[in-house]
Structure formats: structure tokens, C-alpha cells
Amino acid sequence: MQDKAMSKWLSPLMAFCLSFIIIATLAPITGIQTDRQLDFWMLWLGTMLILALPVCYLEIALAKRSKTTAVQALSSLTREADASQKWRIVGWLGVIFIPFLAGAMLNNASGLLSVAAIDVAPQILFAGLAVFALALSLLPRQILLLLSTIGVLASLAFAHIQGTALPAWQITPIEFSEWGNATVLALVASGLGMGLYWQSSLASVKEQSVATKTVLPIWIAQLLAVVAFAFFAVKAQISALTLCAAIVAAAAFILQMAREQLQQRQLNIAMQWLILSVATLIWLIPNTAPVFNGLLIIWGLLLCLIYAIFAGWIMKISHLRKSMNFSNEAFYNIWRIAVRVVLPLSIIIALLAVIGQWV
Structure with a gap:
């Protein structure tokens, strides 16, 4: 468990790095950056406010x-809410x-290395990066967060220094599919729903009576991460290498957090590593990336x-009202x-819009 001082800056810094890296992973799937x-970006801003x-x-x-x-909680x-134990599945899914x-x-990082002119088969690169990330998760x-932050900032700096050319901004009619992409960007790409911010903020929320003091820095x-990505593209070798380093460190970071949750459920260490390894290395299966990319988005939503x-709908009204402790009842409503x-x-x-793009 992180100490109180670290928890105050860990969650916002993690939010910036993780959001930037996840959108870099999802951008090729959704075409967010190329358009x-x-x-669309104004629509995304709205979804950040009303959804994220x-x-x-x-x-x-x-x-x-x-x-x-989350898994332990x-x-x-569910007991407090007199709810079915079936609801506990969301913690395990997360x-x-x-x-x-x-x-x-x-998997995205292994593709980035091709930009850096590393002439090795992508699957071999992925396997090496995955094993390295699993090992790094012991740090x-x-x-890990410092390494990821340095990598992201270096990627942004080198992309700017090298004058990476991006398509011109344009205004087009809003399409149904854009709502799906904006929602994916606001929720999945922001790392929400997995309980990571929940987990990283535990030390600080115990000391703060008002949830807003924790929430707003993360949000x-x-x-900032998505705004930064809107002006970023990997088209040079050094940017690809620095972003790849950031991705490996961030992957190790979240793998460590997942392992901590499994430890709290008192799974034996062999089972912990088996779950982490299988779920990570499953991307090695040939010709499954398009299917897994779709599963990633749907699962996250x-x-x-x-x-x-x-x-x-399931929890009692009073429980979360007390936890958030809004200054005005209208905000809670x-x-x-x-x-x-x-x-x-x-x-x-959004799910209908996303699935509609693939049908």
C-alpha cells in the first residue's frame, strides 16, 4: 500500500501517463488521430464531462x-447492498x-519498434517486451511510474522538436460512429472501470472527507493527456523508442497493481503469475489482433x-452520498x-456504434 504523501500525486500522474498510452494503443483501431x-474532439470534451x-x-x-x-471490496x-454475489464478477473482470x-x-509497442527500423518479427518483439514488462513489475x-512519465514526456518533446507533420484540422458533420469513438476515448482510454484509480487513491481518500479533492486532479x-495526444504522432525513430519504453514501464506498473489485487484475494503466487501471464501473452496467438482489439473496447465499456x-441502482442511496460528501445536495442528485x-x-x-463499424 502506498503511503499518504505518494498517493496524492500518484493517481494524477498515473492518469496522465496511462491515458496517453492507452489512447496511443486505441488510436490505430478507431482512427481517432488520423481524422x-x-x-469529434468537441464531442469527446462533452463525453469527458457527462461520462468520464x-x-x-x-x-x-x-x-x-x-x-x-476492487476485487476485495x-x-x-454486495453484502451492504443485500445484492447478489453475481455482482462481484465485475471486480474479477476488471x-x-x-x-x-x-x-x-x-502489442502496439512491438509495432512501434518497426517505425524504429528494428528488423525482428513482431511476435518475437512482443514476447520479449511482455516478459520484460512482467519482470519489471517487481520494481x-x-x-515504474517515473520511467513511464519520462518516456511519455520525451516522446512528446521529440515529436515537437522533429516537427512531426499532422493533418490539418477540419470540421465535418457528426456521425453516429463518432459517439462510439468519443465514449471509448472518454472511458476506456482514460483507464476507467478497472479500479486502478480506486486502488491508487486508497491512502489519500482515507484522509480526505470530500471526494472532489481526489477526483478533479485525476480528471x-x-x-491533458488526450489534448497532448491530439498534437502527437509517432513518425520518427527516437519518438517510437521513447514511447515504447514508456509503454513497457506503464504495462509493468498496471501488472503490479493487478497482482496486488490478486494477492489481497489470497491467491497463491503461482496462480497470480499464471493469470497475469496468460492474459498478457494471449496476444501472441496469430491472426487474432483484430478480434482482441474489438474485445478490448467492448470489455472496457x-x-x-x-x-x-x-x-x-443496486447500492443504497445513503452509502455513496456519504462517501462523496458533496457541498450541495444538488450535485449529488x-x-x-x-x-x-x-x-x-x-x-x-456507444456499444451499438462501435459494433456497427465492424459489421
């Missing part, structure tokens, strides 16, 4: 309520999603959907409407 449509911010509050409120990580949260996401990130969390860091339904109605409907529409 450079101003209307309520989910971020949800994670921190659950952290304050449970005072433990769902046992007590912790298994983490190494699956790490595999996607590393202290502060070191602003997520905003479903996590947010299940949490929204559980927090909005707005949040509750967002979680109960706006989030589920928006995610379902």
Missing part, C-alpha cells in the same frame, strides 16, 4: 466506502482486464456499464442521474 476532426467525470467520482466513492481494492459492497490491456499496449511502483490529468448499474440514466444509455449507444 483530426474538430467536431461521473465514473471517476464513482471509483473514488467506492474507494472511500470500501477502503480496499465487492464482497463487502483485474483480468488489466493484464489483457497490458498485452494490447505491448517499486514509484520507479484534469486525463484531459462493459466494465463501466456494470459499475454504473451497480452503483446507481446530478451525479446520480448521470450514473443511473445517462451513463448506461450512453454506453449502450
Whole structure:
């Protein structure tokens, strides 16, 4: 468990690095960066406000309520709500999603190395990066986050210095598919639904009576990460190498967090490493990347959907109101409407839009 001082800056810094790296992973899948449509980015800003911010509050409120990580917390949260034990599956889905996401990130990193003119088969590169990331996950969390931050900032700096050319901004009619992409960008690419911010904020939320003090720095860091990515592209060797280093460190970081959750469930160490390794290395299966990319997006959206339904409809009203401790009752009512109605409907529409692009 991280100490109180570290927890105050760990979550926002993690939010910036992780959001930047996940969107770099998802951009080739969704075509987010190549379009450079101003209307799409305005739509994304709206989804960050009406979707990502309520989910971020949800994670921190659950952290304050449970005072433990997601997998462990769902046992007590379902008991408090007199809810079926089936709801606990969302914690397990989240912790298994983490190494699956790490595999996607590393798979993208192996592709980046081709930009750096490294003449090795992508699958061999991926296997090497995955094993390296699993080994690095044994390092202290502060070191991994520092390495990831340096890598992201270096990638941004070198892309700017080398004058990476990007398509011109344009305004186009908003299409149905853009809602799906904007929702993916706001929720999945921001790292929400996995309980990572929940986990990294545990020490600080115990000391803070108001959830907003924890939520807003995370949310602003997520905003900054996506804005930075809007002006970024990997087209030079050194940017590819620095971003690849950042991805490996970030993958190791989240793998360590997943392992910590499995440890709290008292799984034996062999089972912990088996779950992490299989979920990460499954990306080695040939010709499955398109299927896994789709699964990644759908799985990430479903996590947010299940949490929204559980927090909005299953949990008792008083529990999360006390955890968030808003200064005005109206703010809580707005949040509750967002979680109960706006989030589920928006995610379902996004799922339809995303699936519609593939049909």
C-alpha cells in the first residue's frame, strides 16, 4: 500500500501517463488521430464531462466506502447492498482486464519498434517486451511510474522538436460512429472501470472527507493527456523508442497493481503469475489482433456499464452520498442521474456504434 504523501500525486500522474498510452494503443483501431476532426474532439470534451467525470467520482466513492481494492471490496459492497454475489464478477473482470490491456499496449509497442527500423518479427518483439514488462513489475511502483512519465514526456518533446507533420484540422458533420469513438476515448482510454484509480487513491481518500479533492486532479490529468495526444504522432525513430519504453514501464506498473489485487484475494503466487501471464501473452496467438482489439473496447465499456448499474441502482442511496460528501445536495442528485440514466444509455449507444463499424 502506498503511503499518504505518494498517493496524492500518484493517481494524477498515473492518469496522465496511462491515458496517453492507452489512447496511443486505441488510436490505430478507431482512427481517432488520423481524422483530426474538430467536431469529434468537441464531442469527446462533452463525453469527458457527462461520462468520464461521473465514473471517476464513482471509483473514488467506492474507494472511500470500501477502503480496499476492487476485487476485495465487492464482497463487502454486495453484502451492504443485500445484492447478489453475481455482482462481484465485475471486480474479477476488471483485474483480468488489466493484464489483457497490458498485452494490447505491448502489442502496439512491438509495432512501434518497426517505425524504429528494428528488423525482428513482431511476435518475437512482443514476447520479449511482455516478459520484460512482467519482470519489471517487481520494481517499486514509484520507479515504474517515473520511467513511464519520462518516456511519455520525451516522446512528446521529440515529436515537437522533429516537427512531426499532422493533418490539418477540419470540421465535418457528426456521425453516429463518432459517439462510439468519443465514449471509448472518454472511458476506456482514460483507464476507467478497472479500479486502478480506486486502488491508487486508497491512502489519500482515507484522509480526505470530500471526494472532489481526489477526483478533479485525476480528471484534469486525463484531459491533458488526450489534448497532448491530439498534437502527437509517432513518425520518427527516437519518438517510437521513447514511447515504447514508456509503454513497457506503464504495462509493468498496471501488472503490479493487478497482482496486488490478486494477492489481497489470497491467491497463491503461482496462480497470480499464471493469470497475469496468460492474459498478457494471449496476444501472441496469430491472426487474432483484430478480434482482441474489438474485445478490448467492448470489455472496457462493459466494465463501466456494470459499475454504473451497480452503483446507481443496486447500492443504497445513503452509502455513496456519504462517501462523496458533496457541498450541495444538488450535485449529488446530478451525479446520480448521470450514473443511473445517462451513463448506461450512453454506453449502450456507444456499444451499438462501435459494433456497427465492424459489421
